[in-house]
Amino acid sequence: MNPDTPFGPQGLTQIIEGNPVATLVIDAGHRVTHWNRACAILTGVEAAEMLGTQEQWRPFYPKPRPIMADLIVDGAMESAVDQFYGGKFRRSGVIDGAFEAEDHFPHLGADGRWLFFTAAALKDETGRTIGAIETLQDITARHRAEAALKESEERYRELSRTDALTGLYNSRHLQECLLQEVERARRHASPLSLLVLDADHFKRINDTHGHLEGDRVLQALARTIGNNQRRSDLAFRYGGEEFVLLLPQTTGAEALVLAERLRREFAAQEVVPEQGEVIRCTISIGVSQYQPGESPRDFIRRADAATYAAKARGRNCVVGAD
Known part of the structure; x- marks a missing residue:
């Protein structure tokens, strides 16, 4: 890890790497600066393949496109986020200017996965955006359980009539x-x-x-x-x-x-x-x-x-x- 990057201080690296939630960080140039172990496990892509690149899209999509963190770096308004995550996102109720979303990623893993993800800006002491941090949680099991419950309820309704x-x-x-x-x-x-x-x-x-x-x-x-x-x-x-x-x-x-x-x-x-x-x-x-x-x-x-x-x-x- 290059200590001269905006996110190079050892403290931030230790916090991100020790986070059990999959976490990635990009700088103002959309280059990956952090890709923690949890993120490597979730995506199946090791940090060594991602650090310093602008290929943060690769584990999630079949071709280049912005992830939520990229939109945050670009100062995205709701209309821009809606272009890529229409009907699937909302503003964070916790962090100013942050967005969160749920989406299905068919190219992630063998059978695709549902992820809940949140992206927020990283700012310097002057308030200038110098990057973005994104966390991702695998909610596939929950979605499958909800789908199974819905199917079971529909089957019961059908049987009852x-x-x-x-x-x-x-x-x-x-x-x-x-x-x-x-x-x-x-x-x-x-x-x-x-x-x-x-x-x-x-x-x-x-x-x-x-x-x-x-x-x-x-x-x-x-x-x-x-x-x-x-x-x-x-x-x-x-x-x-x-x-x-x-x-x-x-x-x-x-x-x-x-x-x-x-x-x-x-x-x-x-x-x-x-x-x-x-x-x-x-x-x-x-x-x-x-x-x-x-x-x-x-x-x-x-x-x-x-x-x-x-x-x-x-x-x-x-x-x-x-």
Whole structure:
């Protein structure tokens, strides 16, 4: 270390080298004057490779660009810092003129690392900036823990609104979505339709073939629905052998066409049990289009009533609600 540099005094060197936090210092010419052992461990780059160079960017970025300390030396204002760390930085609440930030460095280490770093100016007795000091802390473990927690929470939310047997949404989530879609239809004066589908003679299937085969029939129906729904459509297991398909931006006439396609495709399906005869099942479908001013309960009630009407007509048919 050259003792004639602005940061050469033995005391400062000992303080920086003894700091367990990764620390680097650059002078007014953007040359590295200090690169402590903790910084070498964090970056995988030894001090001997960095001291006296202007390559402080090298462990962090694939090509030359300022690090936070460089911006401090240049007297950076917030607009300049924002150019390189937009949305990731803030002014330090402890040190005047200092900035701190969190960022991900994909080129640091084998899998990239998240760092929290702070940079502050070093000034002489006249107040002139003669360099900058930057500290860096590895917060990768914290970020990974937060990401894992967020993923776990999202998985729990998904499970709480999903029917375990069919993978479709459950009836509780239907109530939430129905309110939202009705409100959207009201606000934008857009069409909204709804199908209620009920498996015909399902009790007979359970009694004859057993509940496991009955479950396979319901799963087959769920797949038929899933294969025909658009990305904007929402499918639910309403309860037992009853299903609901919510169709935003869809008129009653369009919903009737879809309902007929579902009825026809499911009637042609075969569920093959491990033993016994092939199981065929049909569905009765009621269709309603939202009417301005009606409640979500009345909207679904009309489709439900149309399903019962389809049952009364002999099943395996589609009926539009009045």
